[in-house]
Amino acid sequence: MPEWLLNLMPNVIVKWPDYLEAIRDTLLMEVWAGSICFVIGLFLGVVITVTKPGGILPNRVIYQILDKAVNLFRSIPFIILLTALMPLSRWIMGTAIYVRGVIVPLVFGSVPFFVRQVEAALAQTDDGLVEASLSMGSSPMEVIFRVYLRESLAPLARATTITAISLLGLTAMAGAVGAGGLGDFAIRYGHDRNMADITWITVITLVIAVSIVQFVGGWIAKKNTH
């Protein structure tokens, strides 16, 4: 180990295994919660879009329930959601701590946000396209897959990027309730034990992570814009 590296970040070198473990935990939370959020959020975003008044399958009851539920969960601060959902977490996952324990609150925290993002992305679809495909004899399912989703690939990629980045922020907060990960790593050492280099390495790691997500999302969006 070179001398200057030891001088620059003495604590990071010592805590290197913890650092790697924190990265792994953050990745686990991001990938698991993100994947579940993507599937559920995309589904609910489509449902909210098509059941809207004037949509292709208008349904007042479903639309109103979904719309209100999304608003409700979006208005609860995540830190409250984390503790409030502990019983549900225990029931579904068998535990309320560590990575397993925060998947449920992470999903509840990110899905409503993603649903609104999906809704906004799909709303960019020109009504004329929907009308044209209906005039060609498309079924509602075909309209959903071949028009709404297919024609919205670029805005959906951007919506997914924004949500993935905001989810990364939530995983850091989840560290506060014993989930581990980079947030927990920074708080435990960087803040509590005043190890500034640990805080710095965490911030740098997160900046790199956000940049990668942003780059990939932007690339996919660009590929699908004609």
Next chain:
Amino acid sequence: MIKLEHIVKTFQGSSEQGTVDAVRDVSLTIEDGEIFGIIGFSGAGKSTLVRCINLLTRPTSGKVTIDGKDMLGLTPGELRESRKKIGMIFQHFNLMPSRTVFGNVAYPLKGSGLSKQEIAGRVRELLELVEITEKENVYPSQLSGGQKQRVAIARALANDPKILLCDEATSALDPQTTASILQLLKSLSKKLGITVVVITHEMEVVKSICQRVAVMEDGKVVELGDVFDIFAKPKEAITRDFIKTASKLSKIDKLLEQDSPFLQMQSGDKLVRLTYIQKDVSEPLISELSRKFDLEVNIILADVEIVGDAPIGGTVVIFHGEHEQIETALQYLEEKNIGVEVLRNA
């Protein structure tokens, strides 16, 4: 045959607006193979009416029958199958921006039971039909308006429809492109024997391709008939308005308004609009007038066109000569069934 009987469509607006009666009791029969025009100003209900044919809009009451089939009685699945035989094109083309020209035309062919090669063959056939083969792998954003509409027509014809609905299909195009698209529609109707329903607010469109036309105002059909007859003897004020927009003779109203130096008249002169309203006008009218009644006839404007294989139109002229001779000349014209309208006496 498309048969619309007592079609009513009422839209439920928000509570303050109440309801909007878009279509009020319209009955129409459109024969197989004809090009039928529906003209009206925006808000007249023509777009709503045409959507009642393929049920993109379900009428509040009334009956829609296509080739003897009661459309409103179909199950959703049967309706989708029927729609495949009713093509539709739109003012803003509605092509899918993320698909190439090929992908757009292939869209309605998916699930039709054709193999990949068969679909590719059919798409090329269609692109040839609308004369745009070289753009197969291009995205819609790289096409001009006229090219986009050609692709949209190819897409609408993919499943060999018997009917083609055109909702303001040329309204976003320049006059030259409009003419070429109309020509294409006319030749396709002839070649494929399809019935074409044309919605428009431009009398030019009706004049150049339609055999019959319905004039709509405020949700109702106020006048219906052969295009020639409508042009020759419009009954309703709104029909006359539309005809004026398509005729260069209407320029005279502006010239009169501006008191143009063009219209300098001497005492006793008469400024007259003559309209040809019979199918057999072929005599050399102007020279006959000047010979028979010893008049000077100054042509200010003239607009004669062929509509439905007969000349239609008229001239705006200034008669100069003896007062009595002018009066006899006007009488003579009226006897010959020519529309005479004195616009100004000097």
